[in-house]
Amino acid sequence: MASRRRMLLKVIILGDSGVGKTSLMNQYVNRKFSNQYKATIGADFLTKEVQFEDRLFTLQIWDTAGQERFQSLGVAFYRGADCCVLVYDVNVMKSFDNLNNWREEFLIQASPSDPENFPFVVLGNKIDVDSGNSRVVSEKKARAWCASKGNIPYFETSAKEGFNVDAAFQCIAKNALKNEPEEEL
Amino acid sequence: MDDSLSYPPIDPTNFDLIIVGTGLPESVLAAAASAAGKTVLHLDPNSFYGSHFSSLPLSDLTSFLHSQSSSHHSPPPSSSSSSADHIAVDLSSRPMYSDLDISSHSPEPLQHSRTFNLDLAGPRVLFCADSAVDLMLKSGASQYMEFKSVDANFVCDGDGKLSSVPDSRSAIFSDTTLGLAVKTRLGIFFKLVDGHLKAAVVGSDGGDESCDESGRISDEDLESPFVDFLNKLRLPPKIKSTILYAIAMADYDQDNMEVCKDFLKTKDGINRLALYHSSVGRFSNALGALIYPIYGQGELPQAFCRRAAVKGCLYVLRMPVNALLMDKDSGSYKGVKVASGQELFSHQIILGPSFIVPSPLLKSSPDILQAKLKDFGLQDFRGKVARGICITKSSLKRDVSTFLAVYPPKSLYPEQVASIRVLQIGSSLAVCPSGMYVLYLSTLCDDAIQGKKSLHAAVNAIFSVPISGTPENSNTDESENAEVKPTLLWSALYIQEMATCSFDSIFSTPMPDGNLNYNDLLDATKKLFHMMFPHHEFFPETAFTDPEDDGGFDQSPSDDSLNS
Numbered sequence: 001m002a003s004r005r006r007m008l009l010k011v012i013i014l015g016d017s018g019v020g021k022t023s024l025m026n027q028y029v030n031r032k033f034s035n036q037y038k039a040t041i042g043a044d045f046l047t048k049e050v051q052f053e054d055r056l057f058t059l060q061i062w063d064t065a066g067q068e069r070f071q072s073l074g075v076a077f078y079r080g081a082d083c084c085v086l087v088y089d090v091n092v093m094k095s096f097d098n099l100n101n102w103r104e105e106f107l108i109q110a111s112p113s114d115p116e117n118f119p120f121v122v123l124g125n126k127i128d129v130d131s132g133n134s135r136v137v138s139e140k141k142a143r144a145w146c147a148s149k150g151n152i153p154y155f156e157t158s159a160k161e162g163f164n165v166d167a168a169f170q171c172i173a174k175n176a177l178k179n180e181p182e183e184e185l
Numbered sequence: 186m187d188d189s190l191s192y193p194p195i196d197p198t199n200f201d202l203i204i205v206g207t208g209l210p211e212s213v214l215a216a217a218a219s220a221a222g223k224t225v226l227h228l229d230p231n232s233f234y235g236s237h238f239s240s241l242p243l244s245d246l247t248s249f250l251h252s253q254s255s256s257h258h259s260p261p262p263s264s265s266s267s268s269a270d271h272i273a274v275d276l277s278s279r280p281m282y283s284d285l286d287i288s289s290h291s292p293e294p295l296q297h298s299r300t301f302n303l304d305l306a307g308p309r310v311l312f313c314a315d316s317a318v319d320l321m322l323k324s325g326a327s328q329y330m331e332f333k334s335v336d337a338n339f340v341c342d343g344d345g346k347l348s349s350v351p352d353s354r355s356a357i358f359s360d361t362t363l364g365l366a367v368k369t370r371l372g373i374f375f376k377l378v379d380g381h382l383k384a385a386v387v388g389s390d391g392g393d394e395s396c397d398e399s400g401r402i403s404d405e406d407l408e409s410p411f412v413d414f415l416n417k418l419r420l421p422p423k424i425k426s427t428i429l430y431a432i433a434m435a436d437y438d439q440d441n442m443e444v445c446k447d448f449l450k451t452k453d454g455i456n457r458l459a460l461y462h463s464s465v466g467r468f469s470n471a472l473g474a475l476i477y478p479i480y481g482q483g484e485l486p487q488a489f490c491r492r493a494a495v496k497g498c499l500y501v502l503r504m505p506v507n508a509l510l511m512d513k514d515s516g517s518y519k520g521v522k523v524a525s526g527q528e529l530f531s532h533q534i535i536l537g538p539s540f541i542v543p544s545p546l547l548k549s550s551p552d553i554l555q556a557k558l559k560d561f562g563l564q565d566f567r568g569k570v571a572r573g574i575c576i577t578k579s580s581l582k583r584d585v586s587t588f589l590a591v592y593p594p595k596s597l598y599p600e601q602v603a604s605i606r607v608l609q610i611g612s613s614l615a616v617c618p619s620g621m622y623v624l625y626l627s628t629l630c631d632d633a634i635q636g637k638k639s640l641h642a643a644v645n646a647i648f649s650v651p652i653s654g655t656p657e658n659s660n661t662d663e664s665e666n667a668e669v670k671p672t673l674l675w676s677a678l679y680i681q682e683m684a685t686c687s688f689d690s691i692f693s694t695p696m697p698d699g700n701l702n703y704n705d706l707l708d709a710t711k712k713l714f715h716m717m718f719p720h721h722e723f724f725p726e727t728a729f730t731d732p733e734d735d736g737g738f739d740q741s742p743s744d745d746s747l748n749s
Contacts, residue, residue, distance in 0.1 A: 044495045065494035070192050072500040074234040076329060076487040079480065111299060 007055075009176040010080055012062045014102045015087035016095040017069050020125040023159035024087065025061050028169045033160050050173045059173050071105070078110035083119045083176035088137070090124045090156070096137045096145075103149065119175035120152045123168055128158040192525065195501060199530045200226045202717070203521055205506050206537025208236035209703065210686075210694035210710040212489035214535060216324055217714050219496035221721040226529060227490065227498050228521075230505035233483075234490055236537050237281065237696055240302040240481030240616070243294055243675075246574075247287055249305070250679055253539065254282045273508035273522050278539045281696060284633040284680045290651045291674040294576045300618040302481035303574055306681075306697030307625030308608030309482050310335055310475040310589065312460055313467035317485075317703040318476075324724045325495075326488035333614055335475035337588040340431035341596045342423055345646065347582065350431045350591075352465050352473055367421055374418050377402060378455055402451065411454030412439040430593035433457040434701055436603045436629050438594035444602050475589060477608075480615045485703075509534070509543065509691070518691055533717055538684040538696045570699040571636025573626035573644065573678045577671040580622055581647055586611025589701075597642040603629045605643045606701060622671070629699045633680045640678050648673040686713055 013021045022043045026032050029046040043063040050057050062081075067073045084106050088095040103120065112118040124142050127135070139156060146152040153175070155168040201223035204211050212234070215227045231249075233239055241249060289295065311317050311332070321327040338350035351357045354375055358368055380400030406414055411433065415425045429435045433454045437445040449457075464474035478484045494500055501523075510520035510528060520530035536542065580586055592605040605628040612619040626643050630636030644650065649670040684696045686709045695709055711723050 044491075065491055066497075067491070067494050067500045069499070070195075070501040070504070072502040074487040074490065076234075076480070076484055077491070 007057050007180065008060055009057055009082045009173065009180060010060050010062065011083045011085060011172055011176055012064075012078065012081045012106075013085045013087060014064065014068065014106060016089075016092075016098050017066075019087045019089040019092070019095050020159045021087050022063055024123065024125060024157065024165060024168075025063060027159045027162050027165045029061070031162070033162070035160070050170075052173065052177060057173070057177065059169075059176070073105075073109075075109050078106055081106075081110055081112075082179045083121065083172050084110070085121050085123060085172055086152075087123045087125055088142075089126045090137045090142075091126055091129050091134045093136050096124075096142065099145065116150065119179050120149070121168065121172045121175060122146050122152050122154045124154070124156045125159055127156050128161050128163070192501065192504070194525075194527055195226065195499070195523075195529060197224075198528070200224045200499075201531060202226070202533040202535065203529060203531040204228070204535045205230075205521065205540070206236045206535075206694065207231075207234045207486055207490060207502075208537055208694060208697075209238040209486045209489070210706060210713070211236070211535060211537060212486040212493070213320070213324075213707065213710050214694070214714055215493035215498050216326065216489040216496070217723050218718065219493040219498040220324070220724055221718060223718070225493065225498040226531070227493065227500050228504045228506060228523065229502050230524075232503050234502070235305075235483040235486040237539075237681075238306050238482065238486050240304050240483030243298040243301040243303060245298075246301075246303045246305065247677065250282050250285050250677065254280050254285050254679075270514070271510045271512050271519060273528075274511050274543045275508050276506055276521075276536075276543070277541050279541055279682075281539050281682045281684070282679050283682075284637060284678075286637070286678045287676070288673075289675050290672075294621070294675040297618045297621075301576075301623070302483065302616045303623065304482045304616075304625060306482065307572065307574065308589070308606050308627055308701065309625075309697075309703070310477050310608060310701055312474055312702055313464035313471055313476055314460055314474075315464070315702055315704060317707055320707060320724065321485075321488070323726070324489065324492055326485070326492045329488040329491055330484050331479045332471070332476040333479060333587070334471040334473050335477055335587050335589055335608075336473070336585045337582070338431060338473065338475070339582065339588060339590040340427050341590065341592040342426070343596065345596070347590055350427055352461075363424075367424065370419055371424065374415075374420060377418075378458060381455060382459055402455070407452040407455075408450055410439065411435075411449040411451045414451040414454070426593050426596075428458070429454075430604050431591040432461050434591075434604075434606075436699065438602060441594075477587065477610060477614055533692075535692045535694060535713075535717075538694055540693065542691045542693065568683045568699075569630050569632065569636060570681050570683055570697075571626075571628050571630050571633075571640050571678070572681055573624075573640045573676060575624040575626065575644065575648065575673055576617065576675040577622050577624065577648065577673055578620060579669075579671040580611070581607075581609055581624070581671055586613060586622065592643060592646070597639075597646055601639060601642065602635070603639070605639055607643065607647065621674075627699060630680070636680050637678065644673065644676065644678075647671070685709065688716070692717065 013025065015021055023033055025046050029048045043065060045060055045062045048059045050059050062077065064073060086099050086102055088099055099122065107115050122142065124137065143154055146154045153171050155164050155171070157164045157168055159165060202218050203226045204215050205228050207227065207229045215225050218225050229236065233241065338352065339347040340350050342348055351360060357363065357371055381402045384401040412429065415428060429439050429449070433449060434457065435447065435449045437447050439445060439449060461474050490500065505524040506521045507524055508522040509518050510522060511517070512519045518534055519532060520528055521534065522528050582588060587610050590607040592607070594603055595601050597605065605626060608625045610616050610623050612621060617623050624647065626640055628636065628639045630639065647670065650673045682696060683698060686695050687693045692713055695706055698705055714723050
């Protein structure tokens with residue numbers, strides 16, 4: 001309004017409790033990982049500066065603040081999101097099955113103007129667990145689901161080891177930016 | 186997602202506080218208790234946040250009003266023994282709305298139902314200098330919300346015309362419709378008020394009580410009706426009306442001792458003037474005194490609930506509470522039984538305003554509790570507020586899309602006992618489809634007949650209402666009025682009960698009141714908090730620490746934190 005505001009991109013992270021949403025955010029923004037799981041308390045949103053073609057943007061990544069536990073995220077949480085990240089745990093089938101519910105919930109609540117082309121990114125997390133031996137969702141299965149939903153970009157990550165986290169968030173930032181309509185600065 | 190209760194069991198099952206309902210007072214209490222380190226479970230039977238303070242899509246709004254209007258769903262309370270040491274007492278609710286009257290003159294609003302965010306408790310705004318704004322900044326709830334300023338304020342004068350409310354002294358002095366004599370008297374008035382406010386600040390700082398000579402208005406005047414004070418200064422009726430009803434927001438006719446129920450004392454009148462005055466210019470990018478949240482007033486409870494969640498409060502929507510658990514020995518309540526059958530325990534329980542708390546076998550005398558409530562200034566006050574929501578496609582005032590208009594008592598018809606306030610919100614605030622406008626109306630009333638009469642008078646004054654059979658309804662009787670009346674597309678008129686805070690072995694939160702802002706409601710909420718947790722601060726200063734402050738998000742609590 002008054003001055004040139006640096007462009008703010010809102011990213012929300014959805015998925016079942018315990019899949020590693022907060023850890024992924026923390027790894028990306030603070031390069032920290034805690035082995036201790038606690039249902040999210042205290043996480044609100046994290047911000048990170050990203051540069052893209054000579055322009056600086058602020059990525060504002062919103063955590064669910066634990067309100068996903070009983071599917072009690074209010075409409076205000078979803079509103080105005082520029083990109084929606086769906087996370088599941090490759091070792092828990094239910095968390096993968098629920099991706100569809102989370103995607104639909106997002107589309108209903110956020111009601112984006114162009115739901116067909118709204119940018120989602122899917123992350124299959126915890127690939128480090130038991131060296132992959134406890135894995136129950138194959139990469140192939142996950143990619144097939146992503147392809148069926150309009151070619152959603154897919155990344156396999158380990159928040160614990162920091163594997164693929166940067167690459168995933170770069171894609172998230174890029175897609176969030178694409179969604180943002182060109183606005184007068 | 187489906188509404189079936191396929192939730193996992195709630196874990197843990199013991200809490201410091203259980204709150205049922207997510208209206209603004211409940212949400213603020215959840216955030217305050219969580220910030221004070223209490224474990225809190227926050228339940229709501231609905232699938233959305235906000236209860237009676239929510240903003241909803243059009244069809245959701247009408248179904249909510251319908252569901253809360255009928256009384257058929259209140260079974261008589263019964264109790265059943267559920268364990269050795271406590272019994273479950275069925276919880277019933279009472280209807281909070283009545284005389285619901287929905288008229289649809291065009292299919293268009295319904296076709297865009299989901300594009301609307303309609304306030305159940307409108308009209309409501311925030312003054313920039315409101316304690317509500319301070320509370321949002323202090324608690325951190327403000328970081329989830331954005332506001333825009335209300336473009337203009339109008340007051341209806343004796344001739345039925347809307348004229349601008351001056352928002353500054355300079356605006357008054359440049360007003361060409363006022364004569365020199367009036368301006369001089371206004372100058373004296375403002376000097377008196379200014380001097381008094383300055384002296385009050387000095388007095389409170391130094392503790393020197395002998396400063397009456399230095400500009401303080403006498404105690405006798407302060408305790409007497411504000412209208413007498415204005416009369417004493419010989420302010421003309423139009424100015425008087427503007428000050429009383431469009432700035433100090435008095436409800437009842439201040440010139441009529443017999444019907445007025447809320448005589449505004451000079452002291453309070455001056456405080457409200459000061460609030461209005463300090464609101465103008467508090468935020469560099471808010472033009473007037475008033476602001477409104479983007480996406481509607483329902484954003485407020487959601488912001489406080491998120492604040493609570495961040496501090497560890499557990500949220501479960503779509504979870505009705507069926508019964509209260511009463512301890513067999515003490516007769517006091519110690520928990521709730523939810524629709525899934527699970528029992529959850531807490532010695533502190535807060536219920537939303539529509540629940541009827543079954544009288545327990547009280548060990549402590551209710552008289553003592555009532556006296557305690559009185560000590561805290563929380564007295565029951567019964568009354569009703571008539572509300573209306575109207576949708577149209579053209580603005581009532583040309584060139585402004587968001588504004589407040591006040592119709593003082595008797596301005597629309599001789600028997601009009603209370604002010605009718607109208608707030609028009611345009612699509613730039615994301616409450617309706619582009620090209621449409623939502624107008625909220627409210628007025629206090631004793632009964633539904635009186636309330637509806639006022640609403641109808643206002644609707645007829647503002648809109649051209651299509652009559653079936655005669656689509657083109659020209660208002661030739663007001664041909665001298667240059668502005669063409671907007672056509673009413675859709676409206677909902679209803680009467681809302683005004684339950685205040687109460688304490689009947691369990692705390693109940695208030696319904697939305699008839700005021701324009703939240704100050705009285707939040708004062709009551711704060712008192713409730715102190716009654717429950719006397720040793721805790723209501724949002725300590727440290728409650729809000731910016732998470733991982735990387736710069737980026739500009740959140741200065743002092744000024745200019747109002748985003749565009």
